[in-house]
Amino acid sequence: MASITFDRITKRYPDGTQAVSELDLAIRDGEFLVLVGPSGCGKTTALRMAAGLEEISEGRLLIGDRVVNEVHPSQRDIAMVFQSYALYPHMSVRENIAFPLQCAGLAKAEVRERVDRAADALGLTELLERRPKALSGGQRQRVAMGRAIVRQPQAFLMDEPLSNLDAKLRGQMRAEIRNLQREYRTTTLYVTHDQVEAMTMGDRIAVLRKGVLQQLGTPEELYESPANLFVAEFIGSPPMNVLSATVTRAGSGSELLLGSQRLVLPAGALDAYPELAGADATPVALGLRPEALRDAAGADPSWPRLLADVELVENLPPEKLVHLRLDAEPVVTEATLELAADVDQAAAEDLRALGRGSVLHARLPGTTPVREGTRAQFAVPPSALHFFDLSTGQAIAPQSPRLAAATA
Amino acid sequence: MFRYTKATALREVLVWAFALLTLLPFYFLVINALKPDEELLTTGSSTPPSRPTVENFTEVLTATGDSNILLGLLHSAVITVGSIAGLVAFGSLAAYVLARTTARWGSVAFYLFLVAIVLPTQLGLIPLYIGARQLGLVGSLWGMIVLYVGTLMPLAVFLYAGFFRNLPRDYEEAAALDGAGPARVFFRVVLPLMAPATGTVAILAGLIVWNDFFSALIFLGGSDNQTLPVSMYYYVGSLVSAWNKIFAIVLISMVPILAFYLFAQKRFIQGFAGGIK
Ligand SMILES: Nc1ncnc2c1ncn2[C@@H]1O[C@H](COP(=O)(O)OP(=O)(O)OP(=O)(O)O)[C@@H](O)[C@H]1O
Numbered sequence: 001m002a003s004i005t006f007d008r009i010t011k012r013y014p015d016g017t018q019a020v021s022e023l024d025l026a027i028r029d030g031e032f033l034v035l036v037g038p039s040g041c042g043k044t045t046a047l048r049m050a051a052g053l054e055e056i057s058e059g060r061l062l063i064g065d066r067v068v069n070e071v072h073p074s075q076r077d078i079a080m081v082f083q084s085y086a087l088y089p090h091m092s093v094r095e096n097i098a099f100p101l102q103c104a105g106l107a108k109a110e111v112r113e114r115v116d117r118a119a120d121a122l123g124l125t126e127l128l129e130r131r132p133k134a135l136s137g138g139q140r141q142r143v144a145m146g147r148a149i150v151r152q153p154q155a156f157l158m159d160e161p162l163s164n165l166d167a168k169l170r171g172q173m174r175a176e177i178r179n180l181q182r183e184y185r186t187t188t189l190y191v192t193h194d195q196v197e198a199m200t201m202g203d204r205i206a207v208l209r210k211g212v213l214q215q216l217g218t219p220e221e222l223y224e225s226p227a228n229l230f231v232a233e234f235i236g237s238p239p240m241n242v243l244s245a246t247v248t249r250a251g252s253g254s255e256l257l258l259g260s261q262r263l264v265l266p267a268g269a270l271d272a273y274p275e276l277a278g279a280d281a282t283p284v285a286l287g288l289r290p291e292a293l294r295d296a297a298g299a300d301p302s303w304p305r306l307l308a309d310v311e312l313v314e315n316l317p318p319e320k321l322v323h324l325r326l327d328a329e330p331v332v333t334e335a336t337l338e339l340a341a342d343v344d345q346a347a348a349e350d351l352r353a354l355g356r357g358s359v360l361h362a363r364l365p366g367t368t369p370v371r372e373g374t375r376a377q378f379a380v381p382p383s384a385l386h387f388f389d390l391s392t393g394q395a396i397a398p399q400s401p402r403l404a405a406a407t408a
Numbered sequence: 409m410f411r412y413t414k415a416t417a418l419r420e421v422l423v424w425a426f427a428l429l430t431l432l433p434f435y436f437l438v439i440n441a442l443k444p445d446e447e448l449l450t451t452g453s454s455t456p457p458s459r460p461t462v463e464n465f466t467e468v469l470t471a472t473g474d475s476n477i478l479l480g481l482l483h484s485a486v487i488t489v490g491s492i493a494g495l496v497a498f499g500s501l502a503a504y505v506l507a508r509t510t511a512r513w514g515s516v517a518f519y520l521f522l523v524a525i526v527l528p529t530q531l532g533l534i535p536l537y538i539g540a541r542q543l544g545l546v547g548s549l550w551g552m553i554v555l556y557v558g559t560l561m562p563l564a565v566f567l568y569a570g571f572f573r574n575l576p577r578d579y580e581e582a583a584a585l586d587g588a589g590p591a592r593v594f595f596r597v598v599l600p601l602m603a604p605a606t607g608t609v610a611i612l613a614g615l616i617v618w619n620d621f622f623s624a625l626i627f628l629g630g631s632d633n634q635t636l637p638v639s640m641y642y643y644v645g646s647l648v649s650a651w652n653k654i655f656a657i658v659l660i661s662m663v664p665i666l667a668f669y670l671f672a673q674k675r676f677i678q679g680f681a682g683g684i685k
């Protein structure tokens with residue numbers, strides 16, 4: 001087992017495409033790190049450089065303490081699970097799993113024993129004599145895993161290994177892969193474009209956008225304190241609501257101007273943000289997670305209140321997903337457009353065409369009294385407010401980490 | 409159960425008619441091969457023999473010297489098998505390198521092979537003959553194998569390269585990460601996946617070599633190593649040709665090909681259908 005380190009790695013393809021830019025990333029020994037980002041952001045490229053399948057243009061790649069830039073894939077002692085699984089069609093399952101061991105020059109008896117053990121761990125014993133063609137998608141996935149674990153390599157690399165499975169199987173394999181990795185304690189770099197997969201599987205997550213690392217942290221860190229608007233909107237489902245707002249000083253405290261509404265923040269709410277507390281009329285991008293909008297009745301009276309039109313209530317027991325309309329301007333940046341376009345082009349057009357007002361998503365308990373077509377009041381806990389610089393999209397971070405504040 | 413409609417019945421009749429039509433030459437071949445010498449000149453070539461005989465077969469099979477058919481059969485078989493083996497070994501390796509290299513010389517070399525397919529072999533016959541004689545390749549089975557491997561190499565490379573280009577790189581990359589060196593990647597993973605291509609190359613090249621008369625006549629002329637088509641030529645006289653003997657030899661020479669075809673039929677079709685599943 002070993003760590004994998006990307007030391008200022010850049011990848012330029014022969015046609016000039018810069019797929020990865022100065023990537024600094026260290027996957028610790030035994031860690032499960034997920035590399036996530038929208039389509040075309042360079043995840044596969046980064047992974048393939050770690051595997052040795054793609055040349056590194058600049059920077060150093062280390063496995064353990066060894067620089068491996070010039071080391072052939074077969075000499076790196078890492079295993080990879082391909083999106084297509086790449087099982088050898090002319091070999092049986094047994095031969096497929098045995099192949100890496102034969103390459104390593106192990107004795108026949110030992111190969112047999114280790115293949116049997118791996119097959120047992122993955123529930124493949126019955127299928128050992130079959131050809132890959134005669135297997136289901138999930139079984140093929142397992143054989144690919146078997147081929148990876150049987151050699152007990154320094155590290156696993158996986159490129160969207162679950163994307164060819166249906167939703168139910170994906171959930172199951174997610175858990176299986178994590179369990180296997182915990183059991184073998186093998187350093188793993190896992191690539192996906194699915195943030196749910198990233199959040200549920202990763203010890204830490206690295207978010208990539210256009211080849212540039214946006215943030216590296218645990219799922220909680222990414223969710224609680226996103227480094228910029230891109231991460232904020234990429235992580236979480238439904239995504240964070242982002243509106244343009246203005247922070248002004250009012251008496252001893254502060255106020256938030258949100259469209260035609262004025263939200264009075266309790267005294268000291270912005271103490272952690274000297275940039276905002278001191279300034280007069282600072283425009284910001286205000287971020288609100290769907291669960292930061294609460295039913296006003298029964299909420300802490302010191303929390304600011306927000307009035308919004310209820311457009312749609314989706315019942316999703318035990319919760320309700322509520323669509324609200326507010327007369328505040330949405331924040332449309334290049335990053336938000338890109339994220340929308342990743343879903344589909346029409347969504348991006350919608351964003352542009354929204355015009356006045358913006359749509360918010362709120363996640364409320366199933367017992368909420370909110371009804372469609374009414375105007376309702378919502379309470380917002382001041383600690384749940386996220387602020388971002390309108391021009392750069394960078395988070396205006398509280399000086400004491402939010403995590404500490406939230407758990408305190 | 410399958411039921412005939414008017415359309416399917418008509419189609420079946422047509423297909424049968426076409427099949428019979430293609431069998432017509434075979435009919436001539438068989439009836440004339442069974443004809444005794446006396447009937448050869450007295451009856452038309454489309455009338456079946458009144459006294460069919462296997463005499464022709466026994467005669468050509470027991471002939472000695474230049475017209476020794478069995479020896480010709482053996483020589484043809486050795487040359488064909490040897491050429492196929494050489495073409496598969498060198499053609500697949502060369503095509504693999506050409507299909508996978510990103511260097512510019514790769515495409516230049518590939519186009520040179522293409523040019524060699526287009527140019528007629530006869531064009532280079534004289535220099536080829538002189539060169540072969542200087543190297544001591546004329547008149548020997550070895551020489552013929554070298555000659556065929558050389559002249560059919562462009563065809564083999566062209567066929568293989570097409571298949572290699574369609575082979576996803578995933579398999580090779582997976583094998584490399586599994587710890588396999590380039591040789592193991594090629595022989596354990598790539599070549600077995602290329603079985604349809606190998607079948608195509610073997611059949612196309614095999615047929616060309618097996619049926620080749622011209623180069624065998626020139627390069628083996630005067631030696632003891634005649635191939636079957638050349639041995640057959642012995643029965644073609646300037647005044648009279650022993651057509652019943654020749655047809656018997658043709659039938660004999662078809663046997664190995666038919667046997668191979670029946671054996672490899674599945675591969676044959678797969679190979680031309682292209683790609684791997
Ligand atoms: N061989 C190549 N030559 C030139 N450009 C390439 C090549 N491979 C990838 N790219 C480009 O590099 C960028 C990153 O591609 P990459 O495949 O790493 O994205 P990805 O994050 O894996 O996307 P996806 O989620 O769609 O798999 C893309 O803009 C892509 O078009």
Ligand SMILES: [Mg+2]
Pocket residue numbers: 043044045
């Ligand atoms: Mg990819």
